[in-house]
Amino acid sequence: MRLLEKLSRLLLPASQAAIDYPFAASDVAQYRHSAHPEDSVLDEQTWNDLLLAKYSGLLTRGTSIFGQQELHRRLHSGNGATMDSMARVRALLDDPAQESLLLQACTGLRQADCEVSATLWQNAMRDAPRWSRLLPGLPLGLLATVVLALASAWPAVWLLVLGFWLALLAVQMRYHEPMQSWTRQRAALQQLLRSHTLLGGLDQPLARDWQTDAAEAARLNRLLAPSPLASLPGVAEYQDWLWLANVRHYFASRAVVKAHLPWLRDCFARMAALEADLALVCHLRRQPRYCWAEQGDGVALVQVAHPLLEQPQTLDVQLAHKGAFISGQNGIGKSTLLRTVGLNLLTARAFGFCYAAQASVVRLPVYASMQSEDALDQGESLYLAELRRARELLARAEQGRAVFIIDEIFRGTNHLESISAAAAVLQRLAAQALVIVSSHNLVLAPLLQRELEPWCVRRHQQQLRLMPGVLAETNGIALLDAQGFDGAIARRARQVYDWLSAYMAHPGEQELLLLL
Structure with missing residues (x-):
């Protein structure tokens, strides 16, 4: 087994049943707004009048947020379909076996339950605060003061214990919501990297472009992944509340993303384009005519x-x-x-x-x-x-x-x-x-x-x-009868219609039509 294939089995997360999350229209449009704000020639009323939201649902069936965002961007784009995309779609239509392998490698993308394009292109990734370097000292200080309090008879030492404990609690409370949001974004990015690595392990013509940097994708995935100990029952809570492992990993993983933003943006664009092409292939196979x-x-x-x-x-x-x-x-x-x-x-x-x-x-x-x-x-x-x-x-x-x-x-x-x-x-x-x-x-x-x-x-x-x-x-008048209107209404409508027709043809010769 090739090295990349072995590494991919270690990458987070293991394959699970694909889930199609119901993303909001604003989430699907976010990639276009963030990465391609000037490339749009489709306005909102045209989108609504041509029923493109319903059409997009048909087009993106079984597609992750990444593919959905790319297809949405293409519908709005003024540049039109690229030759590379059309060539790839045609090649996959002619090669169902290769299509199946690429789809399998991309299946994990559907586990992503949030969109990340705003993080990669729009939202500024701030540096970790300087005091975050002191985070390892808080649990050590708490343990040291507890030992000192137990070993001595000074009641005042317990005030130090209380201070360290409150500091740990304050850090957790301050970053609880940002960490919850970032955990979902980080998991989505890891699915991108995982699929990138799996594609690099395929010996297929359309997967060769992924082989050159598949090892880098695997490396970044490992850097973003939390400690393996966090998956053990009870260990995660102990690490987080006593050692602030979740807060420290929050700052460390964001630093990794910030340091590799250009590479991750390129990975996102390539992966979204590939999945969009796969969605088009699946869609065209279902069509009776194209x-x-x-x-x-x-x-x-x-x-x-x-x-x-x-x-x-x-x-x-x-x-x-x-x-x-x-x-x-x-x-x-x-x-x-x-x-x-x-x-x-x-x-x-x-x-x-x-x-x-x-x-x-x-x-x-x-x-x-x-x-x-x-x-x-x-x-x-x-x-x-x-x-x-x-x-x-x-x-x-x-x-x-x-x-x-x-x-x-x-x-x-x-x-x-x-x-x-x-x-x-x-x-x-x-x-x-x-x-x-x-x-x-x-x-x-x-x-x-x-x-x-x-x-x-x-x-x-x-x-x-x-x-x-x-x-x-x-x-129009014949439909009055077809839709069950009273016969008198239909006859009166025909009378008015005949008079108006004659009046428009010879306005000076028609008498005023009186109500019956």
């Missing part, structure tokens, strides 16, 4: 689907050098189509693949506006929220080319002003970016025909199709 996306000038997706749908209907999307105005009947899936296109554009840029049979897409930042809501606590109506989001998108467009996914723009005001404002905003956006918009205001199609190609989602032979043109037959 492809490696080619880079193009438009959006060409063949049999594209959304991975969050259990039984998705596939669609072909072909947008060349021009945005799209998408119409369709109520409930046919226009919003799902927008989310499908938006998510596939994101995964193509972040990971290099799409959930389609073929894909050729632009590699641009994606911004969505699909779920604007009023905020009563902030005094912001729906229309004001929509205007705020429109200003944000216009400002983003000024910063460079991007893709904008917009659903039902300006719902919060009257029909005429909604169309007028939407036409003006969409024309400006389409002049600077690729715009894909869906709306029930069909009059926008001719108003925007120079900027956006009209497309309609239709059902053809039980399959959804995206076809050129604008919706010709609406179903």
Whole structure:
């Protein structure tokens, strides 16, 4: 057995059943905030509108906090998927045996129950206080004064005993909470080092990069580990309360981390990247359809689907050098189509693949506006929220080319002003970016025909199709009957609709519609 393999068996902790801890969204995002604060082209509303939190849960199934943080960073990153990552994912897809060995070496990472990127990149590691050098003297002083008190008849000596005992107690109380927190962080770092060492012991092509510094990982792991005596029943309490072993190890292990911060940061980044790639491999193996996306000038997706749908209907999307105005009947899936296109554009840029049979897409930042809501606590109506989001998108467009996914723009005001404002905003956006918009205001199609190609989602032979043109037959009133409304309501709605249609075509020839 190789030396590194022997050492790895001694490293903390022994393999245990993997546990997927429920980390908060702020913990998952911490690595991006700490180590890559400037590398983000994905805003919060796009994250929410495209349901990326739910998608991330699907993507990171069985992945530790380290892999989750790296995948989160890639989704937000403006740099896109790296060639090294895509090459590693492809190699592992072609080599299940090597994938299994790497997964086994990384399984211990899932034992980490806290995130450590803030410690490595953001929080300053302070030096131990000077008085900490005197900590070994406190238990010795306590023992010496106890012996002296027992050997002499001086009652005053017991005051010295009490003083030393209170000093020991004060140190424990002062550092109890910091030590509890640090113990979890230290254990997480040790899992990183342990997996690093295990990878270095593998004779596999994708593990060779870990072999050069695996011995250093093992050495740091031993320096961070507490004394083996601490695992003996009753010994840990004795060491901690009498000899301050926990406090002394707290300062010593933090000093080790501070002295090796650059190395530990590199270890973290490499390990997170590897586990993220392994998560992508496992995820793709579960997918019925995916492809490696080619880079193009438009959006060409063949049999594209959304991975969050259990039984998705596939669609072909072909947008060349021009945005799209998408119409369709109520409930046919226009919003799902927008989310499908938006998510596939994101995964193509972040990971290099799409959930389609073929894909050729632009590699641009994606911004969505699909779920604007009023905020009563902030005094912001729906229309004001929509205007705020429109200003944000216009400002983003000024910063460079991007893709904008917009659903039902300006719902919060009257029909005429909604169309007028939407036409003006969409024309400006389409002049600077690729715009894909869906709306029930069909009059926008001719108003925007120079900027956006009209497309309609239709059902053809039980399959959804995206076809050129604008919706010709609406179903909003027909749904009144389908949803159980009184027949009189449906008839009255049809009467008003017919009158309005005639009035819009020949406004001077229509009499005022009286209430029946």
